[in-house]
Amino acid sequence: MKKFSKEISVFLFIIATIVVVDVFLQKTLLFKDENVKLPKDYSVLILGHSHPANAYDTNFIKNTINMGTAGEAYMYTYYKAKKVIDNNPQIKNIYVEFTNNQIDKGMDNWIWDDIHLQYRIKDCGVLLDYEAIQLLYEKNPTGFINAFSKSLFDNLRRLFINKKGMVERGAMGKFIPCDAVYVKKTSPDRPKSRKIINYDLEISEYNILYLQKIVKYCQNKDIEVCLIRSPMHKSYDVSYTEYKFKEILRTKFKNIQWLDNKDFPIPDKGFQDSEHLNSYGAKIYSQYFNKQIN
Amino acid sequence: MLFNSLNFAIFLPIVFILYWFVTAKNLKLQNILLLVSSYFFYACWDWRFLFLLIFSTVLDYYTGIKMSDAKNQNNKKFWFWLSITINLGFLGVFKYYNFFAASFADAIANFGLQVNPWTLKVILPVGISFYTFHGLSYVIDIYKDRIKAEKNFIDYSVFVSFFPLLVAGPIERATHLLPQIQKKRTFNYTKAVDGLRQILWGLFKKIVIADNCAEFANMIFDNHTEYSGSTLLLGAVFFSFQIYGDFSGYSDIALGTARLFGIDLLRNFAFPYFSRDIAEFWRRWHISLSSWFRDYLYIPLGGSKGGTWPKVRNTFIIFLVSGFWHGANWTFIAWGLLNALYIMPSIIFNTNRNNMDIVARGKYLPSVKEIFQIGLTFGLTVLAWIFFRADSLPQAFEIITKISSKSTLAIPEFRGLYKALVTLILTIFFIILEWIGRENDFAIQKFGFKWKRSFRWVFYLVIVFFIFYFAGKEQVFIYFNF
Numbered sequence: 001m002k003k004f005s006k007e008i009s010v011f012l013f014i015i016a017t018i019v020v021v022d023v024f025l026q027k028t029l030l031f032k033d034e035n036v037k038l039p040k041d042y043s044v045l046i047l048g049h050s051h052p053a054n055a056y057d058t059n060f061i062k063n064t065i066n067m068g069t070a071g072e073a074y075m076y077t078y079y080k081a082k083k084v085i086d087n088n089p090q091i092k093n094i095y096v097e098f099t100n101n102q103i104d105k106g107m108d109n110w111i112w113d114d115i116h117l118q119y120r121i122k123d124c125g126v127l128l129d130y131e132a133i134q135l136l137y138e139k140n141p142t143g144f145i146n147a148f149s150k151s152l153f154d155n156l157r158r159l160f161i162n163k164k165g166m167v168e169r170g171a172m173g174k175f176i177p178c179d180a181v182y183v184k185k186t187s188p189d190r191p192k193s194r195k196i197i198n199y200d201l202e203i204s205e206y207n208i209l210y211l212q213k214i215v216k217y218c219q220n221k222d223i224e225v226c227l228i229r230s231p232m233h234k235s236y237d238v239s240y241t242e243y244k245f246k247e248i249l250r251t252k253f254k255n256i257q258w259l260d261n262k263d264f265p266i267p268d269k270g271f272q273d274s275e276h277l278n279s280y281g282a283k284i285y286s287q288y289f290n291k292q293i294n
Numbered sequence: 295m296l297f298n299s300l301n302f303a304i305f306l307p308i309v310f311i312l313y314w315f316v317t318a319k320n321l322k323l324q325n326i327l328l329l330v331s332s333y334f335f336y337a338c339w340d341w342r343f344l345f346l347l348i349f350s351t352v353l354d355y356y357t358g359i360k361m362s363d364a365k366n367q368n369n370k371k372f373w374f375w376l377s378i379t380i381n382l383g384f385l386g387v388f389k390y391y392n393f394f395a396a397s398f399a400d401a402i403a404n405f406g407l408q409v410n411p412w413t414l415k416v417i418l419p420v421g422i423s424f425y426t427f428h429g430l431s432y433v434i435d436i437y438k439d440r441i442k443a444e445k446n447f448i449d450y451s452v453f454v455s456f457f458p459l460l461v462a463g464p465i466e467r468a469t470h471l472l473p474q475i476q477k478k479r480t481f482n483y484t485k486a487v488d489g490l491r492q493i494l495w496g497l498f499k500k501i502v503i504a505d506n507c508a509e510f511a512n513m514i515f516d517n518h519t520e521y522s523g524s525t526l527l528l529g530a531v532f533f534s535f536q537i538y539g540d541f542s543g544y545s546d547i548a549l550g551t552a553r554l555f556g557i558d559l560l561r562n563f564a565f566p567y568f569s570r571d572i573a574e575f576w577r578r579w580h581i582s583l584s585s586w587f588r589d590y591l592y593i594p595l596g597g598s599k600g601g602t603w604p605k606v607r608n609t610f611i612i613f614l615v616s617g618f619w620h621g622a623n624w625t626f627i628a629w630g631l632l633n634a635l636y637i638m639p640s641i642i643f644n645t646n647r648n649n650m651d652i653v654a655r656g657k658y659l660p661s662v663k664e665i666f667q668i669g670l671t672f673g674l675t676v677l678a679w680i681f682f683r684a685d686s687l688p689q690a691f692e693i694i695t696k697i698s699s700k701s702t703l704a705i706p707e708f709r710g711l712y713k714a715l716v717t718l719i720l721t722i723f724f725i726i727l728e729w730i731g732r733e734n735d736f737a738i739q740k741f742g743f744k745w746k747r748s749f750r751w752v753f754y755l756v757i758v759f760f761i762f763y764f765a766g767k768e769q770v771f772i773y774f775n776f
Contacts, residue, residue, distance in 0.1 A: 004487065
């Protein structure tokens with residue numbers, strides 16, 4: 001029994017050591033403070049999901065970093081933003097994209113379903129704290145363990161790539177140009193998220209909670225935070241969520257600046273679909289946004 | 295509680311430590327611990343059905359004693375039939391009632407009459423087919439005077455409910471398991487390490503092979519109308535490896551876990567996909583069930599005595615019953631019937647015992663003839679699995695019709711081709727390891743024994759890495775449904 005216990009302990013210790021060393025290397029090498037430092041003149045951050053990633057062309061917006069990432073729930077945005085904010089005291093303004101689909105219960109899937117976990121844990125898993133890990137484990141234990149183990153091995157390769165300036169080079173989200181042009185349909189488009197949402201509009205408490213956390217964290221750091229809605233095509237139907245959306249804005253973010261550019265006039269050829277701008281639309285909108293904030 | 299869950303990863307070491315460090319000196323305490331742990335394990339799934347399990351245990355324990363104490367044959371017969379009737383009655387109600395009610399309604403509808411059958415809205419208690427068969431074998435053995443009734447209720451309860459085999463077998467025999475429960479167990483290093491190796495290999499089979507294959511098998515079978523014959527054939531192959539990885543993986547974990555507690559369970563799989571004919575396949579697939587049917591149904595029916603036709607009849611009966619045991623659906627009956635047809639030539643021409651030893655023993659590769667035989671047997675098995683997996687007979691026939699069409703010559707096309715390719719590569723890796731280890735109880739039992747220990751450990755770490763890195767989307771064990 002002694003020999004058995006010893007061997008089991010050694011074997012488990014080897015596995016545990018591999019995991020701990022890997023996480024440590026990721027924390028210290030991949031996400032080390034130096035790697036997420038921005039040049040002093042960058043003072044504006046744009047955060048959020050695919051809408052800002054497609055809408056804010058930072059070539060036309062002064063001193064701004066776009067950290068928008070497709071399919072990213074606010075929980076992950078929160079931990080990424082925390083890391084960047086902590087290491088860049090020059091940041092004075094943060095714009096967080098807040099669109100109608102973000103209130104929907106379906107957004108919970110963006111936090112813990114298998115597919116999103118695979119990407120998010122790989123991108124920023126080591127930035128999560130105990131609370132987030134506990135939530136993910138509680139909601140999808142196998143998905144989380146699987147994504148975490150995959151990230152351990154996938155990120156090993158990234159450790160050997162020079163990650164200095166990773167934020168400005170877009171490793172934590174960036175402007176994604178797209179040349180596709182939206183072909184307008186005769187019937188109004190339904191948001192994609194409709195497929196997974198409940199029609200009685202159940203709210204994703206977790207997504208809203210983490211948006212609140214982003215806001216609070218920024219406020220604590222004396223950073224001016226603003227929620228923003230980028231342009232959407234007129235065929236994009238928000239009517240069935242708008243009431244609830246506005247109610248959440250009123251109740252949960254009542255003293256927060258709200259910039260609604262949903263109806264900003266972008267020609268049809270400036271959209272890649274009813275929700276997202278293409279490169280052409282992004283250029284028009286970014287020029288406008290630059291004037292709006294500067 | 296699933297074997298491939300974190301809950302089990304916590305549960306198992308706790309029970310192991312209590313078993314060997316706290317209760318090791320007292321056999322009675324050890325057995326009580328096993329019983330309590332087993333009931334806890336079962337209750338994690340649904341505590342309400344624990345009462346059914348306990349009732350079934352008490353029934354067989356009590357009727358067993360009554361049979362042993364019976365003063366005359368009539369009295370013995372009474373207790374025997376009471377136990378059989380109640381056991382099969384429970385199985386019938388929970389597993390087959392809805393099937394019979396719906397089938398009856400369908401049959402009546404053919405005569406233009408409409409009936410709304412009263413169906414039960416109950417879920418199938420997990421493991422009912424397995425623990426009922428444990429109990430049945432026990433009372434039949436007592437009735438036939440093969441064994442004496444067990445007087446110790448705890449020991450008997452552990453025999454029925456021992457957690458590694460409780461929900462999906464192997465289906466144990468009192469003659470094999472009860473003496474091990476009654477005997478003092480001492481820790482055996484070799485056995486325990488072997489058990490861990492078998493658990494590791496079982497997890498690999500389940501999590502890497504079965505769960506990944508399941509993703510594609512499910513997608514292709516659930517949307518069979520959209521796919522070409524070649525894709526459907528590939529789907530059937532994926533399912534063949536899914537069910538093998540799933541069930542033999544479960545059995546490996548069960549056997550390995552039992553070994554940690556110093557108990558040997560019956561072997562359930564012996565590399566069935568390397569079989570050279572269907573008879574050999576059935577000696578290697580779900581062995582504990584096949585041998586159960588052989589001993590408690592085939593032989594009592596007359597077995598192979600009395601000439602060819604009784605043998606043919608008895609073979610058809612056990613395959614039909616075996617199909618029906620798997621589930622209340624015509625697809626399982628068709629699967630059983632098809633396997634009976636497959637095996638019939640060898641029964642008629644007395645060639646069913648031609649291939650008793652493992653293929654190519656002591657050789658690296660099989661002969662061309664053996665490759666052909668293995669390929670043909672595997673092909674027939676894949677065809678039969680289509681019935682097993684299909685939701686209905688029409689669906690199975692639609693799939694087979696498509697596979698028989700020209701579209702089978704087209705390149706398979708479906709979503710996730712890259713991942714499917716990775717799954718195929720993993721499956722090939724798996725087949726190679728299974729081939730290398732085919733002369734052992736499980737593939738990696740003696741793998742790397744001639745290597746330095748450090749190299750062998752690297753191999754185990756690689757398997758652990760595969761389990762975590764290539765884990766497929768979690769699927770419930772298929773045999774939990776039976």
